[in-house]
Amino acid sequence: MKFIALILISLVVLINHANAKSESTAVPLPHGIIKQDGRAAPPLKLNNLDGELYNIEDSKGKWVFVHFWATWCGPCRKEIPTIQDIVSQFKGTNLDIAIINTAESEDTVFNFLGLLAPDINSLMDEDGLITEKWQPRGLPATYLVDPQGKIRYLALGGRPWNKAEYLAFLNQFK
């Protein structure tokens, strides 16, 4: 009986710990990161520049860094190299990174990334309709979606993701 009680208590502790990890964090929020109410993330199913399909549904159980951008947007140009840095750092971890170009042609995106962030393989929202469903405040826009598919954080404008305070924030999700 004592043994069963011990197992039950351990399970409760573990579940609480897992929930706490998925919903909040002890790491202070970096400048420009806003906590969200946990609304369901809109659909996100797009091909990348190589024609490979990504569906955010396949990332259930992981955190997802969802980033919208365009080549004509000044802050996006500044931010995209910092995102390239985190793409390599978080590869194969519990934090998936989905980078979505809004309504531009493959040639435009390919040429732009070739110059500024050649390791990024952007998803292509060719008609811009997926971006509209996410209702970003503007471009660039970044969301953090939790393992249950809920939007938990929003970044205001472009952020220097490769800086220590932002890396510490992202590290808790990997």
Next chain:
Amino acid sequence: MKNIISILLVLVSSAYHFNCYAAKDKNLVYQDDEVYLRFIQLTPNQIGSFYEGREFSKDAVSLLMASCYVTIIIDNKSDDFLWIDIAKWKFIQNGKNIVQQDRKYWNKQWDKINLKQAHRSTFSWTLMPAERNLYPDEGVGGRIPIPMQSKPFTVVLNFPTGENKQGKMKTVKIDNVVCKQDDQS
């Protein structure tokens, strides 16, 4: 007394100079404790090149070049929410209101020329958001299209404040804004 008058004269002439400068300067800047504003004036050819570079059709580029774009970068420098609500922004010339060419206006133009969805989306993202809040320290930028103007005009920007717009209205008035033209020489 003479000194005070001199100082006042300098202040008045500085203010006058500021207003005159606005009509000529490419990047007019306004700043106080609550808001930073930068006006970017683009000529029709610069606007045309921007959208042509995004592969917009010739018809679309022609339509775009016929309008004037008041492009503004806004940073919320206050500790409170600042609201963008462009229906509350006024463009005035000789006491008359210049009507903004809003998203509804442009959708009608795009329907006429069957502009493809990707380009409607890009155009829309280059416009100033119609209504949204700005967190402290947050910035936003975008264009407000109006019919082309040959004379300077006044822009009155009214920003509701507070989380639910319950705060006092913040108003900035900028005189002598122009639709910059291409050099004909």
